[in-house]
Amino acid sequence: MWRPDRDSKTPLYRQIADYMEQRISFGELPPGSILPSERKLAEQLGVNRSTVVQAYDDLRASGMIESATGSGTRVSQHKWGMAQKHPPNWSRYVEGGTFLPNLPLMRRIRESIRRGDPAVNFASGELAPELSPNEAIRGLMAGRPFREQMGYGDPQGYGKLRIALASFLREHRGIRATDDSILVTSGSQQSLYLITQCLLSPGDAIAIENPSYCYSLPMFQSAGLRLFGLPVDKRGVDPEHIQSLYQKHRIRMVFLNPIFQNPTGTVVDEERKKELVACCERLGIPIVEDDPFGLTSLNEDRQPLPMKAADPNGTVLYVGSLSKIAASGLRIGWIVAPQSVINRLADAREQMDFGLSVFPQWIAAHFLESRDLRPHLMRLRAALRSRRDVMAEALRRELSGEIAFDLPEGGLNLWCKVRRPVHDFALLENGIKKGVLFVPGSVYGSESGFVRLTYARPRTEDIEPGIAKFAEALRLTLGT
Incomplete structure (x- = not known):
């Protein structure tokens, strides 16, 4: 995702305005496209809200965008003499089709990952780079x-x-x-x-x-x-x-x-x-x-x-x-x-x-x-066992009596039950604020209060701090 260059001599607000103008010129943001709110765009770009306000003011002054109370900010329908033309109503198209979008909670998780938030990632169900057979594959490619x-x-x-x-x-x-x-x-x-x-x-x-x-x-x-x-x-x-x-x-x-x-x-x-x-x-x-x-x-x-x-x-x-x-x-x-x-x-x-x-x-x-296959599988199992045990011990230490789980004999995840009622979306939002990502159980069809924590994705040294962040998020959500 694009972000302004803080080392550039061009002011941040001007970089943002130029980037938005470029996207509008390329047709990536057609007339009528709804733009992120000032607060939302500031979060995405990692800048102060006042910087985005200034960028939007410049774009508004040039006629590129327009704002209306209650309907937000959007690309102007009348830019560059386009009032007599009728570009496609892309909002209506993207809301149609038979292929449904991802669930809201999953979109929120993936948005946070794409933004590159400084988070411990217990959400992605994949192996950490160091668990993949990178050296073996490089050797195969070099030797054949x-x-x-x-x-x-x-x-x-x-x-x-x-x-x-x-x-x-x-x-x-x-x-x-x-x-x-x-x-x-x-x-x-x-x-x-x-x-x-x-x-x-x-x-x-x-x-x-x-x-x-x-x-x-x-x-x-x-x-x-x-x-x-x-x-x-x-x-x-x-x-x-x-x-x-x-x-x-x-x-x-x-x-x-x-x-x-x-x-x-x-x-x-x-x-x-x-x-x-x-x-x-x-x-x-x-x-x-x-x-x-x-x-x-x-x-x-x-x-x-x-x-x-x-x-x-x-x-x-x-x-x-x-x-x-x-x-x-x-x-x-x-x-x-x-x-x-x-x-x-x-x-x-x-x-x-x-x-x-x-x-x-x-x-x-x-x-x-x-x-290389069999030795790789043996190393992978040993690494997964170590990470699973580190996560389980951290959960017992940080949330004894607050959360229950069975120790799995394989796979990449711990399936946890919060002992007290908790709202999934609020828990996820508090986790993002604290710097930790996970998947609420309702994504998988369970009742509220379950959480899936993946121990294969984060580095081993990040697991304990990540569980501490998760504990903070849970206590904040429960009000304790």
Whole structure:
């Protein structure tokens, strides 16, 4: 995000005015566009409100913008003789469309991240840069010449990567699949998007865990789907709840994250996994199994296998990615499914973007086949265990009696329950003021008073100070 240069000889207000005028001239802010309030823009740019007031005064004097009591400040409709022209009403366009915007709480969190606030980030569900295999990838790139064609590739994905994935899934996840049954995507969210757009229709009913990361993705509502929640207990989802929802609403698909579930950290036990697959086979409905955290188990002796590992009849569509175990920036995910499903999704994928860039797929293929993979996973698990323990100890010290949580055996998050009633939005705003970010549980469909804290994103040395800031925000919200 642009910010004025404090070392420039040009006054700050003049830099702001020039930048706004440039954006108006480029058509980025068409006539009629509503501008941020003086206070809001001052916060975004890190300047005093009086500086923005002076910049707006200059723009107003030149006729570039206009203000009216009760309706705020906007780009003038009459600039540069445009009164007789009729540019598009972009406000009406952006409020339309079928693809819904992110939830307000998520937009607030991401806005704070984009602004570069000096915050401890417990909100982003990704690995810290130092947890990614950067050195291994640099070594792979330095030691192997890239000789692949740079044209449009196979919409199903780079062939060598699909072969590498088939081997990786067999060795590490117990899944037997050929490269023909794998579709490479740009991550789990694109996999879910393709499934909702290609295999379901508006009005269809689907079942998702409650709470669930799926609730934070408006793509399901954008597709016109009806969502019904499945309670999550210590053993995960109960098959009887699926049976009940099917009888009441004729659900057509079940979305599950059975291993270190996001956000609760729950692991579905082996017996219940079999019961879930058997239940859905009996009803004739598919399971979409999202498995981003399966290889983050902190117990080397207990590596839970996905439901897909025991799915001889093709009931389970398996979704995975490298985002939570290697690097989110690689944008490598996959779907394992029956051939007819893969063909349908690959056809849709080709209509969208003609397939992923071959370069990150080439890197991923070599990394999955390299001797660096297993040592990286071992280092990652050790680092995650250390960070989890630091966070848990800090919570016990700072908020003993105020907050409850179970220690997860894998994944990247702690799922916490505030013992007293608390307003989610107020808690988030106070957290931002104190310099800490997190995700309120209501984003994932839970009742108010739950919080997801990610221990994989911040640096280890920032976790304890971050929890202290969170404790301050919580006490401020509770009035204690």
